[in-house]
Amino acid sequence: YIQHGSYPVMSPDNSTFPPNVYVGRTSLHYITTKSGYQPHDATIFPVYNPLPGNWFVAAYISHLNQHVQQEGLGHKCRYSLGSVGVWSHIMGIPVVSPGVPKIIITVDHISYFKIFIPAGTWHFSIKISHCEFRVSSVKHFNSSNTEKPYCIQNMALRARALPPYNPRNGTGNLTTGSSFTFTETEPFTDGFYYLLVVSESRVSFKLAVATSVISIILQNATHQHVVVTACIRKGRVPSRRSGNIQCPLELMLNVTSESLATVDATKLVPYPEPDMWYIAFQLKCLHNSSIVPCLIQEIMLSLDIRTQPCVFAGEPCGPKGICQETHKGLHFFTSCTCLGGYKGWGCTDGSMATPESLLLLTTLLLTLSNVFFLPAVFIALRRHLLTEALIYLATMVFSTFYHACDQDFYAYCVIKYEVRIY
Structure with a gap:
């Protein structure tokens, strides 16, 4: 997976994500590669007109056998992954300032221009007009021909990155007497x-x-x-149509005063992409399922925005997982290690989970099996082998409490695990 701006959000085993988790990404690419031993066997993945900034790569091997095997009986798979990035860029792109009309003369077949849109801009428009030829032969053809030639063959506008040249998707066919206007009602600022x-x-x-x-x-x-509706959007102000917020369901939060179960709402964004994030609120008052004028002039909301490890607050991976921190050079991230057959981003997918009865039976068999030390202790006492009897008894007691504490579920610990392992 190749992701712009932040770590990729992925589910290699097709496990489900926890509720209220937004998994949409701006620029996420998926690549499948095979083993290669020569330079010409490398997998090449082109990214045309990429967004500027950092790009992150996450890779994994599918169907990796993680079962413990005796040394020498199984085959160990050793692998390595290398990557090389090659890119080219255009230097010296002219800057056009808003509010100041400018006459521009092209010098190449394909020309790029950039316009800075300041923060707080609600909408903007770019108007292209008064196109004229600067070549005398074309001017003569234009004056002697009733059909005007195209002054500009293609145009395109894109935020934050160079627009790709695609004659089918761009806006073209601008003659000397025509004009065209790009309008952005919800711009990136x-x-x-x-x-x-x-x-x-x-x-x-x-x-x-x-x-x-x-x-x-x-x-x-x-x-x-x-009823208060909130909408979260990255990079742009949320859309409005006819006075109402237009928001995708995965980015919408609703709180109501109907009951205690609906007075709060949560949205989780794993590995959020760096950008300006906007939140829009809309208040409605209902009576018998109909919108009515409100009787109060204002309402107070509590907005809690915070970063936290893994997924959930309190128990980061819930009761079925452990939150682990990973440091890779300058990079740091957290992820959940699921227990008992659970899987998923927050260990909430129990489709392959081990039954609770089997987990309890495993714990009981592992701990109570130490009772079989009692015959050895009894025989040692009958033969007055006090040292051996003490060793057997201590082994039984400490092994019982060790395995009782060393369980994913149904664990019972007398002392801390770090102390017990010594």
């Missing part, structure tokens, strides 16, 4: 937008960028049955 212009010859055109800052509208809030 505090970063660059990149404009692609494709022309067969040297042309000039007027480029104007207009922005609008965020305006806050306070609506008359009222109450009967209070």
Whole structure:
């Protein structure tokens, strides 16, 4: 898995994720590679026009046998994984400032321009107009032909990275007397937008960028049955249509005053991608399932945003797992190690779990089997072998408590495990 901005969120064994976990990723790629022993056997995965910043790679071997085997009877699989990154970039991309129209002259067949959109921008537009040819032969053809040639063949706009040149998906066919406007109603802010212009010859055109800052509208809030909808979105302000928040279900939270079970909501984002995250709230008041004017002017909400290891608060992996910290050079992350056959991101998938009765039986057999030391202790006492009897008795007692504490479930510990292993 190759992921931009943060560690990949993946489920190699197709186990389920815990509820309220958002697993959407901006740029996640999946690669399958086979064993290779020569340089030409390497797997090549191209990423065209990648997002800028750090990229992370996570790899695993499928169907890896993790059962304990006696030394010499099984075959050990030794593996290594190497990677080489090769890239090229474009230098000296012109910057266009919002609010200042600019006449631009292209010098190449494919030209790129970047526009900085400051924080707090509600929406912006980019207008391209007054395109003219700068080559005399094309000007003569244009004046002598009734059909105007295309001044610009293709255009494309993309946030934060260069837009790929695709004649089928771009906006093209801009003649000398026409114009085109890109409009972003929910832009990525505090970063660059990149404009692609494709022309067969040297042309000039007027480029104007207009922005609008965020305006806050306070609506008359009222109450009967209070319902608050919250929407989380990365990089952009959540969408609004006709005064209502438009939000995907996996990014939506709802709290109501109907009962204690609905007064709070939680959304978990594993390995969050670095960016500006936005939260939008909308208040509605209901009476008999109908929206009515509220009787109060404001309402107070408690918003708790925090980072925590693994998945859950309190018990990071729940009662069926252990949270482990991993340090790899400069990288640090936490993950759950599941017990008793449980699996999943938070050890909540019990489709392959060991039955509780079998776990209890295993614990009882392992601990109570030490009772078979009693005949040896009794015989040693009858023969006045006091030292041997003491050794057998101590072995029975300490082995019983050791195995009783060394269980994933149904464990009973007299002292700490770290002290007991010595």
